[in-house]
Amino acid sequence: MKIIVQKYGGTSVASEEARIAVKDKVQQAIRNGYSPVVVVSAMGRKGAPYATDTLISVLKEANLSVNVREMDVMMACGEIISSCVMAATLQKFGINATALTGGQAGIITDSTFGAARIKTIKTSALMHLLESGIIPVVCGFQGVTENNGRLTTLGRGGSDTTGVALGAALKADFVEIYTDVEGIMTADPRIVSDTHIMDTVSYTEVCQMANNGAKVIHPRAVEIAMRNNLPVYVKSTFSDAPGTLITNVADLAGGVGDAVVSDKIASGIAHETDLVQFCVELDPKNISAGRNLFEDLANHGISVGCLNLSENGAKFCVYSKDSFHTEEALMTSQVKYTMNTGCAKVTVVGTNMDGVAGVMSTFVSALVSNGISILQTMDSDVTISAIVKEDKVKEAVNALHKAFGL
Secondary structure, three states, X not given: OOEEEEEEOHHHOOOHHHHHHHHHHHHHHHHXXXXXXXXXXXXXXXXXXXOHHHHHHHHHXXXXXOOHHHHHHHHOHHHHHHHHHHHHHHHHOOOOEEEEOOOOOOEEEOOOOOOOOEEEEOOHHHHHHHHOOOEEEEEOOXXXXXXXXXXEEOOOOXXXXXXXXXXXXXXXXXXXXXXXXXXXXXXXXXXXXXXXXOOEEEXXXXXXXXXXXXXXXXXXXXXXXXXXXXXXXXEEOOOOOOOEEEEOHHHHHHOOOOOXXXXXXXXXXXEEEEEEEEEEEOOOOOOOXXXXXXXXXXXXXXXXXXXXXXXXXXXXXXXXXXXXXXXXXXXXXXXXXXXXXXEEEEEEEOHXXXXXXXXXXXXXXXXXXXXXXXXXXXXXXOEEEEEEEHHHHHHHHHHHHHHOOO
């Protein structure tokens, strides 16, 4: 049996027209000899009647301090509605399908409500359905605890995680992530007018793009795919475009199918906004100063990013919503600091950058020649990032996109 998993986002199941497009994709997979497992997100986006944010607001109208367990039950409702409606749509067109919650599909999680991790997937129920010619329509974003079967949700990007985890557990040939765009783009098309869809991208690159602000696919889903060497396609529900293949570097080097592998140094540009940069002075005579600083930040529940640390000081960024508590922690540490509000991070991503002379020169020149001040830089084998002022982020992304020939 050739199994594939098709995950459909909220816009793909939000209207009758969209659901008909999903039905067509499912039928095409069957005609191609595959047994598809369908995974669905909640219908629509914020403001839509059955969107997860809408359900949360309904619950908070009853109790602002609602228990996390009840919150997870409520948040799981959106996907349950989607799976039932999508299964009914398939049945209407003569496709034998059945709706399943995450728990009914065998997804077992830990008990971290709101951000649960999948512990195991029991595939017997799904395999029985597939062997019987029935299409499972599974709720994304959810599972149940092992001991008492309580509903849990998987946190941001949970439906992507569900789709890829099911693909790995079922030893699927590949996973298709369907959305309202035709693939992963070299930059945000709302910022860069001449961005284009990548034919292929490595697991590492797409993980880095997601971690640095690109709205592509959740990093946790990519990590699962990478561990299992599971090919993932990102496609549009509403077109027949081939989409973007996410695979491993070895496959890219050898070529995958008819995909054309790029020899460009960079693959894409990501950006993230709404950041605050902190510049902290440290006493070089006190070797414990850095440790004490980050212990105080951790004790205040602050997660820092974009970190540069030396014996004289530290630079790091937090999201704007965390800036007040960050200042509280710094006052606890009794250190001198300055802060820059209204910051953003721009990042060039590419596995071909490692060991290539002149990459940093190209990066810095692209920004400086466009009048963009660099507040801080960070780099790894596959990324170079800079902190800039948020009002310069559009110019920065465009400058880097052009400079790296994307």
